Structures are given as structure tokens and as C-alpha cells.
Amino acid sequence: MKIQTHFRPFILTVPLWIALICSCQKHLTLSKNEYKQYGIDQQAGEDSSIVKYYLPYKEKMQAEMDKVIGQTEQALTKPGQPETLMGNYFADAMLKEGLKKDPNIQFTFSTKGGLRSTFPKGDITVSDVFELMPFENEMVTLKLTGASVQQLIDFIVKKDGEPISGMRLKIKDGKAYDITIGNQPFDINKTYNLLTYDYLADGGDELDFLKKPVERKDIGIKLRDALLDNINDLTAQGKKITAQLDGRIIIDKN
Amino acid sequence: MEELLLTKTNRRDFLKKGAGAAAIFTLGTVPFTAFGRDSNVQLTILHTNDVHSRIEPFPMDGSRNQGLGGVARRAALVKKIRQEQPNVLLLDAGDVFQGTPYFNLYGGEVEMTVMSDMGYDAATMGNHDFDNGIAGFVKQLPHANFPFLVSNYNFENTELKGKIQSYKIFKKQGIKIGVFGLGLELNGLVNKKNYGETVYTDPIAKANEVASILKNEEHCDLIICLSHLGYKYREEKVSDQILAKSTRNINLIIGGHTHTFMKAPEDILNLDGKVTTINQVGFAGINLGRLDYFFNRESGKHKMVSAVYPVHEYGLA
Numbered sequence: 001m002k003i004q005t006h007f008r009p010f011i012l013t014v015p016l017w018i019a020l021i022c023s024c025q026k027h028l029t030l031s032k033n034e035y036k037q038y039g040i041d042q043q044a045g046e047d048s049s050i051v052k053y054y055l056p057y058k059e060k061m062q063a064e065m066d067k068v069i070g071q072t073e074q075a076l077t078k079p080g081q082p083e084t085l086m087g088n089y090f091a092d093a094m095l096k097e098g099l100k101k102d103p104n105i106q107f108t109f110s111t112k113g114g115l116r117s118t119f120p121k122g123d124i125t126v127s128d129v130f131e132l133m134p135f136e137n138e139m140v141t142l143k144l145t146g147a148s149v150q151q152l153i154d155f156i157v158k159k160d161g162e163p164i165s166g167m168r169l170k171i172k173d174g175k176a177y178d179i180t181i182g183n184q185p186f187d188i189n190k191t192y193n194l195l196t197y198d199y200l201a202d203g204g205d206e207l208d209f210l211k212k213p214v215e216r217k218d219i220g221i222k223l224r225d226a227l228l229d230n231i232n233d234l235t236a237q238g239k240k241i242t243a244q245l246d247g248r249i250i251i252d253k254n
Numbered sequence: 255m256e257e258l259l260l261t262k263t264n265r266r267d268f269l270k271k272g273a274g275a276a277a278i279f280t281l282g283t284v285p286f287t288a289f290g291r292d293s294n295v296q297l298t299i300l301h302t303n304d305v306h307s308r309i310e311p312f313p314m315d316g317s318r319n320q321g322l323g324g325v326a327r328r329a330a331l332v333k334k335i336r337q338e339q340p341n342v343l344l345l346d347a348g349d350v351f352q353g354t355p356y357f358n359l360y361g362g363e364v365e366m367t368v369m370s371d372m373g374y375d376a377a378t379m380g381n382h383d384f385d386n387g388i389a390g391f392v393k394q395l396p397h398a399n400f401p402f403l404v405s406n407y408n409f410e411n412t413e414l415k416g417k418i419q420s421y422k423i424f425k426k427q428g429i430k431i432g433v434f435g436l437g438l439e440l441n442g443l444v445n446k447k448n449y450g451e452t453v454y455t456d457p458i459a460k461a462n463e464v465a466s467i468l469k470n471e472e473h474c475d476l477i478i479c480l481s482h483l484g485y486k487y488r489e490e491k492v493s494d495q496i497l498a499k500s501t502r503n504i505n506l507i508i509g510g511h512t513h514t515f516m517k518a519p520e521d522i523l524n525l526d527g528k529v530t531t532i533n534q535v536g537f538a539g540i541n542l543g544r545l546d547y548f549f550n551r552e553s554g555k556h557k558m559v560s561a562v563y564p565v566h567e568y569g570l571a
Contacts, residue, residue: 047329053368130358218447
């Protein structure tokens with residue numbers, strides 16, 4: 001291939017050469033090129049005027065990020081199956097905030113992978129919330145057929161549990177049973193209102209079946225902002241950020 | 255700062271160069287070295303992609319990229335290169351926005367301002383540049399003193415109408431460089447609410463149309479495409495590799511989106527059997543790419559110049 005790349009241009013220069021004889025214009029032709037790549041690392045000098053420019057933004061940002069907005073009673077951690085403290089807090093907070101916008105929501109679904117960090121015990125800052133949810137995901141409600149909900153349940157089973165709220169289920173031998181949504185037994189012939197976020201509603205994480213809901217409503221609120229609201233509300237009411245492993249998903253290993 | 259240069263000379267390259275020189279002589283042309291100093295013009299192209307609001311270097315937290323990147327360092331490096339080279343073009347292939355709280359809090363103002371201070375000549379739009387909607391992008395445009403170039407998005411029915419150019423022509427010591435931009439399919443990737451009535455059109459057809467204008471009507475000596483299409487995909491999806499082989503007249507594709515750390519630029523034969531070079535330098539401003547093109551200036555009517563004569567210096571990241 002390289003040999004061809006080299007010879008072809010010469011052949012093509014012949015008409016060009018004739019063209020040049022006919023015109024008295026100056027002409028420029030590419031003769032060679034070179035390539036370099038600079039790694040920008042700690043040995044590189046800094047342009048102090050640029051640092052000086054962004055420093056006030058950085059300081060304001062840090063002050064904003066370091067702002068303590070709430071307290072946890074205990075660390076909200078992630079590891080563990082099928083439920084996690086972080087997952088349960090996140091799902092419950094999402095349901096509570098979603099219901100403010102749409103009272104018809106019956107349950108929520110998100111993924112463990114979407115929650116990017118944990119909360120320590122004690123002070124929670126804006127930065128902690130950004131780290132938990134760095135993406136610009138926005139809340140979406142989906143009206144789903146019972147069959148689609150069944151697919152979602154199968155997905156949750158396959159993943160040994162995902163962060164959910166408003167739904168409870170037990171899993172045995174790779175199958176879900178005793179499924180309830182909004183305290184009512186799951187009925188595959190009914191439709192259900194799910195709260196999730198755009199990334200998943202758009203079929204992310206191989207949830208293609210979520211792309212074909214009966215109805216979709218974009219709430220237009222970022223999940224991160226909903227979490228910030230949730231924590232601010234708790235703090236305003238003198239409450240702490242809490243979560244329990246309440247058996248919403250039980251894997252029966254017997 | 256690390257600047258690794260590796261000159262790749264093997265027997266095949268040597269033979270090719272020898273054959274090339276022979277071809278010049280058989281055509282009765284004058285080889286490169288026969289020109290006086292004034293005949294040579296060097297153009298230095300510097301480029302980034304997917305900087306993603308990485309204003310400060312990655313924090314020293316043990317992560318893979320800790321301590322890397324940072325706009326102040328890039329600015330110092332660009333300044334130094336400008337002192338050494340008279341003809342510099344500084345370009346970005348999109349996704350200026352999103353990735354650090356600088357974007358979440360300030361909406362892109364800091365990114366646009368530092369790019370302007372560094373003297374960026376042009377950029378294209380990536381999918382994340384729509385993250386605060388068309389209105390969010392329009393709001394930050396006054397902070398940019400360089401144009402955003404996108405050929406295959408029609409913004410007629412959006413707030414960006416008249417604010418985005420298809421291409422721009424730069425002149426450096428008599429060299430005409432045409433630069434245009436290509437963006438990827440927004441549907442399915444960007445929330446409809448954020449791109450609104452932006453209409454995406456086929457990038458390959460558009461690239462051929464614009465490159466033809468730049469070559470045949472504007473008589474550019476070098477044509478550069480700033481592409482946010484992505485380097486390559488496993489599935490059938492338009493990428494820089496597909497773009498390169500499906501088009502004419504494009505000399506260089508500066509790519510983005512896939513965050514690909516290319517060890518060296520890739521040369522691909524285009525529809526005319528000519529070389530189209532693709533390059534992409536990772537993401538977050540961890541690297542700055544540099545391509546130097548050397549031109550022979552030809553005056554008068556009887557002299558002929560040599561053709562493309564690639565002498566690559568392969569850099570390693």
C-alpha cells in the first residue's frame with residue numbers, strides 16, 4: 001500500500017505540470033510531512049497567565065464542591081448482592097423525587113454500574129454527589145407492558161439484583177417469584193409506570209426492550225440534581241441520609 | 255514534558271525514497287533540495303480532540319492518567335512552538351465540553367476562554383458539545399474567538415443558524431489551507447431535546463462536496479477535515495477510516511470521539527489513490543499532536559516541483 005501511495009502522485013503531477021506551464025501563478029506543492037506527539041505531563045511548564053485566569057473559577061468551584069449538604073448515618077457502600085445500601089438509597093431517593101413530578105410512577109430501576117462511587121459515614125459534600133453521578137442523565141418515565149416488565153425482571157435476575165425501589169422480588173434458580181410492584185402482585189397483563197433515566201431508556205446497557213415503551217415522558221430533571229434536592233430536603237428537615245437492606249430482593253440459595 | 259521521536263527508516267522506505275527521486279528526475283523536474291531557502295514553506299499543525307473540560311491536569315489520585323494534561327501546560331507548549339514556527343494552525347476535533355465540574359458549574363465558559371487564549375484557529379462540534387442543548391452552546395460562543403466548523407449539520411432551524419461555518423480557509427505564507435468539520439449522527443446518541451431541529455446529513459457525501467469546493471474552487475494547497483466521527487468501529491458505521499477511503503481531495507483527517515491514542519498517523523488511500531492521513535491523540539488534552547507539512551514554493555512557469563514526499567517521524571505517546 002505504501003509503495004502505491006508513493007508512486008501515484010508522480011503520475012498525477014504530469015497534468016499539473018502542464019497546467020503550470022499554462023499559468024504564471026505561483027504554486028505550492030506538498031513535499032514532505034513529519035509527525036510528532038507531545039505528552040502533556042508533569043515535566044511540562046505551565047503558562048502562568050492561563051492558571052491565573054482559571055484560578056478564581058477553580059476556587060469558586062472548589063468552595064461549591066466542598067459544601068457539606070448532608071450527613072449519612074453510616075457509610076453507604078456498594079459491594080454486596082443482591083441489595084446494597086448505596087443502591088437502595090439511590091433508588092428510594094429517585095422514587096421520592098420522581099413522584100414529585102409524576103404521581104403515577106410505581107417503581108424505579110437503575111444499574112449498579114451507573115452508580116460511580118459510595119458515600120462515606122458523616123459529612124456529604126456536593127462533590128460526593130457528583131462522583132456518585134457524574135453523568136448528565138435525566139429522569140424519564142416509561143409506561144411498560146407487563147411483558148416488558150418481565151424482561152426487566154429477567155435482567156435484574158441475570159445481574160443478581162440492580163438498584164430498584166417500589167418493586168420487591170425473590171430469586172431462586174435463576175427465576176423471580178413473589179414479585180410485587182407498589183405492594184401489589186405483579187400481573188403480566190397490566191401496564192406499569194417505571195421511573196428510570198435517559199441512558200437506560202434509550203437502550204443503554206443492552207436494555208433494548210426499554211426503547212419500545214407504551215409511552216415515554218422525559219421529566220427533564222437531571223438525576224444528580226434530584227439527588228442534591230433529596231439531600232438538601234433531608235437536611236432541612238433535620239434528617240440524615242439513610243438506607244436499609246430491607247429484603248426487596250432476596251436470592252434463595254436453598 | 256516528554257517528546258518522543260522515533261525515526262522509522264527501514265529498507266523499504268529507503269527504496270521508496272530512492273525510487274521517488276528517480277521518478278522526479280525522469281520527469282525532468284527539480285528535486286526538493288534544488289530550491290533556495292525561500293522556496294520552502296513549513297506548516298505546523300497542532301491538534302487536540304475530546305479534551306472534555308479537562309482544565310487542570312488529572313488529580314494525583316492513583317488513577318491511570320494522574321498528573322497528565324492541563325490547559326496551562328498545553329498553552330506553554332503551544333506558545334513555545336509558535337516562537338519556533340511561523341506558520342502554526344491549532345485545531346480541535348470536538349467534545350470540548352463535559353467531563354469535569356468546570357463544565358457542570360460554568361457551562362463551558364472556561365473551556366472556550368482558554369482555547370481562545372491559546373489561539374485555537376478552529377474546532378468542530380462533538381456530541382457532548384450539545385450537552386447543555388443548542389442554547390447552552392450558543393451561550394458560550396461569545397467566549398470563543400475561533401470558529402466552530404461543521405459541514406454536515408444543518409442548523410437553519412435552530413439558534414445556531416448563521417453561527418457555525420461549514421469551512422474556513424487559512425493563508426500562511428502563500429499556502430492556502432482549507433479546514434472543514436464533520437459531526438456524527440445525533441439521533442440515538444444525543445437527547446433530541448438537546449439538538450432540537452439540527453439536521454444531520456451523510457458525512458461522506460458532504461465531505462466530498464466540501465473538499466471539492468476547497469480544492470477546485472478555492473484552490474487550497476492542503477485540505478483538513480476535523481472529524482468527530484470516530485477512528486473505526488467493529489460494526490458498519492461511518493468512521494474516519496471509511497471516510498478516508500470514500501472521499502477525494504482530503505489530505506488530513508484530525509479525528510475524535512473514540513478517544514483513540516494513535517501511536518502514529520495512519521495513511522489510507524482515497525478514491526483517487528492518493529494518501530489521506532488520519533490522526534487522533536487520545537482525550538483530555540493528555541497529548542498534543544503535531545504534523546509538519548513542507549511545501550515547495552514555485553514561481554515562474556517553467557519550474558516544476560516534486561510531488562508528495564513523505565518523510566515520517568513517528569512519535570510515541
